[in-house]
Amino acid sequence: MTDTLLFTNIDEPGLNTIDVYLARGGYEQLGRALKMEREDLITELSGSGLRGRGGAGFPMGRKASFIPKGDMQKYVVCNADESEPGTFKDRELIQKNPHQLIEGLIIAAYAIDATINYIYIRGEYDQQADILDAAIAEARERGFLGEKILGSDFSVQLELSRGAGAYICGEETGLLDSLEGKRGNPRLKPPFPANEGLFNGPTLINNVETLSAIPSIIKLGAEGYAAIGVKDSSGTKLVSISGNVERPGNYEIELGTSSRELIYDLAGGPVDGRAIKCWFPGGSSTPVLTADDLDIGYDYDSIAAAGSMLGSGAIIVVDETQSVVELAYKLAKFYSHESCGKCTPCREGTAWTFHMVERIKEGTATPMDLDIMAAVQEQIIGHCLCVLGDAMAMPIGSLIAKFRDEFEAEIETNRNERERKLAEEFAAAEVEIEGISA
Incomplete structure (x- = not known):
């Protein structure tokens, strides 16, 4: 394994403050980037091979190249709405090294000439939001944000916006609607955010880890960064x-x-x-x-x-002691609760899946329900406005495909248990009736 890039000095006390960050070479790469032509900077980002670390894996430099040239207002938006179950890496980056994120975001903003920029953070990340607020204030006081930063002609603003706990706002267009003060619903694409995003302006959206990697690319060069990995x-x-x-x-x-x-x-x-x-x-x-x-x-x-x-x-990681039915139940419950309800395949598909898994747990399901549930997942995938419906359908569909025997066994076990309890209740009721009759 290579030496760390994002987690270099990550546990050093005070790294979240600008003095310690500067002492470790912080903001040096921003100074180098500001001396580059914007097209050369985007070429450098593209040549690094950096792919978006938020989920889709789209090449970051290519995404930046889609932003149109011109005098219109452009934006960089950092998606820090880290709400995917099992994911907690961005939280640690923000909490321990917020200036690395800020430096990377400013470099990205310079690359596309975006003078107004935002970090949208998950509502539950109160402590991390406070740390980011303090870091942004420090960067502004030291001249890394504001008018004509570091003696250049580039002026840049950065604001932090806090979400309210809705998972759907992690979807990039739902995030944009929330930033605009609307209900966080996904938008129909096209148009894509690169052409018509925040307040209808060209917008580059990347997550915390992606933007935090940019200073390392400037330091190592595109070829040096691309040589790491496969x-x-x-x-x-x-x-x-x-x-x-x-x-x-x-x-x-x-x-x-x-x-x-x-x-x-x-x-x-x-x-x-x-x-x-x-x-x-x-x-x-x-x-x-x-x-x-x-x-x-x-x-x-x-x-x-x-x-x-x-x-x-x-x-x-799920070990051999865990029930796949219980796993499917928790997945369906989460995604059906978080669906915004805007499109039918997601709204109805997640709800019906949850109810079908409930039937398995209650002992009222039959093996035919598995066929119906698998078919529902197939109808959801690729038919929603955003990927939330797919986010439930892909794992549950794979669980049914790979562990059907376990699903069927639990269906039979739960049905037998339910019938046993009903028989006991019926027998007890008969005894009670006979006693009354006597």
């Missing part, structure tokens, strides 16, 4: 590992590292030597993989070839 998956990646492991936490790894190494060597594997039943490679919204997939490389293409997605980089 083809089409360059650089390092922050991975949040949770679930049934000995050492859950955030780890910075070189893309292409064996998934087995991440789960067993870094996180210690399941407790008490238990076997792995399945694992989510990129957060709760990705199709599950099994223990047979542990030796694949942890990178975008390898995970995709195995039938899943790298997503947000959150590995959730």
